Amino acid sequence: MIKRTILFLLASLWLHAEEVQVQFSPSDAHIQYTLDSVLHTVKGTFRFKSGSIRFEPAGGQASGMLIADAASGESGDHARDNRMHKEIIQSTKYPEITFAPDSIDGRVNMNGDSTIQVHGTFGIHGGLHEMTIPAQVHIENGAVNLTTSFKIPYIAWGMTNPSTLFLRVGNTVRIDMQAAGKLESAQ
Numbered sequence: 497m498i499k500r501t502i503l504f505l506l507a508s509l510w511l512h513a514e515e516v517q518v519q520f521s522p523s524d525a526h527i528q529y530t531l532d533s534v535l536h537t538v539k540g541t542f543r544f545k546s547g548s549i550r551f552e553p554a555g556g557q558a559s560g561m562l563i564a565d566a567a568s569g570e571s572g573d574h575a576r577d578n579r580m581h582k583e584i585i586q587s588t589k590y591p592e593i594t595f596a597p598d599s600i601d602g603r604v605n606m607n608g609d610s611t612i613q614v615h616g617t618f619g620i621h622g623g624l625h626e627m628t629i630p631a632q633v634h635i636e637n638g639a640v641n642l643t644t645s646f647k648i649p650y651i652a653w654g655m656t657n658p659s660t661l662f663l664r665v666g667n668t669v670r671i672d673m674q675a676a677g678k679l680e681s682a683q
Contacts, residue, residue, distance in 0.1 A: 516606075517680045518640045520547040520562070524676035527564055532666040540571030542593065544675065549597055553604045558597040558614065562675075566593050566620075584656050585621055594619035595629070606679075609634050618648070621655050638679045645672045 525544035530537060547562035566587040570577050581587040595618050602612035610633045618625045631644045647668040651657050659665050 514681070515550055515552050517548055517550045517560075518642075518677045519680060520544070520549075520640075520642075520675045520677035522546060526674050528672045529569075530670040530672070534664045538571050538576070538665070540569060540577075542566070543568035544673075545592070547675070547677075551597070551600050551604065553606055555600045555603055555612070558600045558616070560597055562595045562597075564593040566591050579658065584650075584658055590620070590622050592619070601628075604633055604635070606635055608636070614644075620648070620650075621653065623653055625653055635679060640677045640679050642675045642677070643673070645670065647671070 522544050525547075527542040527544055529540050529542065531539075542564045545563040545565045547560065549558060549560035549562070551558040566585055567581065569580060569585065569587065571580070585593075595616055597614050597616035599615045600612050601615065602610065604610045604612060612631050612633060613628050614631050615626075615628045618627050627646070629644050629646045631642055633643075634641045647670050649668050651667045657665070657667075
């Protein structure tokens with residue numbers, strides 16, 4: 497009886513230490529940005545191109561890449577969007593916005609809700625920037641839903657400040673992302 501209990505506990509620990517992978521679906525991901533200004537708030541979207549993340553549920557090392565299409569950014573104002581693409585994010589020269597995770601702080605529950613911190617490298621406008629992103633994860637029957645909200649100090653990261661004489665904008669842009677994917681074994 498004791499041997500079976502020990503074997504069961506060891507097997508449980510081994511299963512929970514197994515690396516898993518989440519493959520995110522571009523059609524089930526939504527990326528919205530918000531830029532505050534003196535006169536009004538600018539809201540827009542970017543399209544998610546692809547992404548997968550490998551990790552151990554107990555936390556620790558992670559790998560993978562999430563990719564957004566920089567050229568897809570739009571706010572509903574053609575002139576503002578043209579300026580954003582040409583002068584600010586330079587999407588022709590830098591066509592992708594990426595996040596490459598390298599570690600996860602917190603445990604990912606393989607069934608239910610988890611709140612974690614994902615550390616990695618954010619790539620935009622030709623630069624790579626170390627950052628930690630908070631994330632809420634819900635896993636049920638192998639389906640994964642990820643929600644995150646964080647700010648990017650785009651001016652400090654070398655992008656042009658879009659402020660004009662009469663229109664002042666904030667120094668950060670907020671990113672809100674929801675993504676859905678499927679849990680797979682990383683073996």
